[in-house]
Amino acid sequence: MSLKVGAHVSVSGGVEKAVERQKEIGGNCGQIFAGSPRTWSVAEYTDEEGESFQNGTRDEGQNPYVIHSTYLVNLGTPKDDLFEKSLNCLQSELDAAEKLGVEYVVFHPGAHTGSGRKNGIQRIAEGIDELNIPEGVTLLLENTAGKGTTLGRSFGELREMIEKSSTPEKKLGVCLDTCHAHAAGYELREKEGFQDMIQEIEEDLGLEKVKVLHLNDSKNEKGSEKDNHQHIGEGNIGEKGFKNLVNSEKFEQLPMVLETPVTDEKGYSENLAKIKKLKN
Template structure:
């Protein structure tokens, strides 16, 4: 959801487009600069959450695009940690429990080194801000990314000093492009069994619900609007028919702004109604 002009607009606009869950960036995601919101904005945001009866468990912040806590470059790692600390403070001030991050890229230095850097960063920021939980989002294999399978997630969590405050977000486009076939019941079963076996299914807190522009296993990571990609409405119906997936808050990261997201929400609700009755 857009935050230009203040966080207070988010609850109202979420409901206006048909949503009951939302994700925001805590600042401009393409900049290193971030600051705490002013008190008046925070008050109006919290009032809006209550006024529109939004569940705090369905509210998510997404870390900025520049953050790379797996980076082998000390200056980038330190700037990433500093920005992540501010993001956690923004979440805490707004009363948002969950901050979603991409684990990061080792930039050719190797998985083990990258995972150690990730855990070191998480230990530092989670020690200083104790009310916010970190959600690790799955990614594709490209560019030295870490987090394209759940064995990597397990290794990160095992090195963390606050494992009880680390959860997961599953991104459908990233997962599909990474080779998880979520368009079949068997593929979804295998995915959930892998998550449960490695880190525990209870860590799965959110779904980023995106269609994909590319084929299964492409490692591309290009989101598409609901029903317009290779997952499609048929794949979405299979996905939402799974009881574990359908029990989680669904967050769109599809192309476009509020009008396009309203259209995507309407499509999701139509599929949901086919499976369960009125949403």
Template structure:
């Protein structure tokens, strides 16, 4: 069964994300538990959580993913930022347990001078400090790879999974992969890129995909999302990706823009049309 949905707002109550998802035609999705631009704790009361769980179950919407704050930097060598990042992640995995959300998604962050190896060690050890509740899994997301940010190379993902004692899994972002230099613009490129991911990380670790086209060319390290099939990945690449055997059972979450008269609903329908 095709699981496709969007990153929905929780304005007015986290349960409203379920209604928005249904309105957009989705059956899985992603949320922030608070503004991702500030250090803030999730503020979800028991009644809200119960309504979210009930609406999701009653309407067969799931799995859901919580996306961590943009401020979290697991790779940092700075003690203060590291502690804030760990504390923020702990609150996110606890919120996920409260909501019966199986996944919390996080970017590795930037090593800011610690070096690639040092940054990966920092990330793995930070993740090891989390007390992850049963039923919740942390997903490490692929990155566009600009500056000292890690996660742009499949090797980075594999190394963190190997170095951490946590049972981590992976979220691939198609726009980020493309920006980092992994071509997805043709059926042949999709097959080659996903074969490399399987060789380095393994399809068994792939639990979610952020399905986004790219406004910039492959290898530019520029992270700007486009409507599905209308960016540089294009229709042929997106069709090949969503129909690849390794992706068919993986939930697809859209973080596409709302512009040109096209919203999440348009992009969700576009994915459904591309699926064969």
């Protein structure tokens, strides 16, 4: 079967521009920010913009799309003001997704910053329950590199967040980022290690919870807890790791989104072509 693979594209100049950018690199699914990822501002789209994006993605056969939440969001925080701000921001992103016909909103669950793992996870679950997740939109928790007090480095931890929340299970899922998994110590290169990861997902989370893959190679060693993305096949995960992934019957049907570096020499087109080449 042919892969669903695209990239995280810019919305600068208008959200409909994302569709053109995706087309240029040859993607058939994708991801955007609904605002500036390092600020709290989220775009409020008009009905017109919503329609234009929906028509564009439909005409070009680009689906599904994902909105990546801003990096400031932290539902695991013990601080009430940051928690509130995070909720407002996520809600705006969920509303933007509804307007744009975007199927998924993905966020990094957050960090407990000293309140402890248990409290942090509880807080994240409570935060999820405060949100109004629109019909047709699924909220995804992304696995993390696990640095410091960051939560969500393991599939069991993501499962705990989902389980502690009383939001209907079908409204929640997980986005698996390969660079973060590698940074958190998961083995993707060796067949055996890769199978172990799949088994852990099956046992601790449930494979059906994984809805989207983020494909990124890593500049750092396995277990480094460092989140530095690299071009596909040129980092520590390497071609072997991505070969395992794109040829795994557990994952091959999932939408794959590249968040690889974009430089003068190399961008998404090359990385996308590399992924397709690794598919048997």
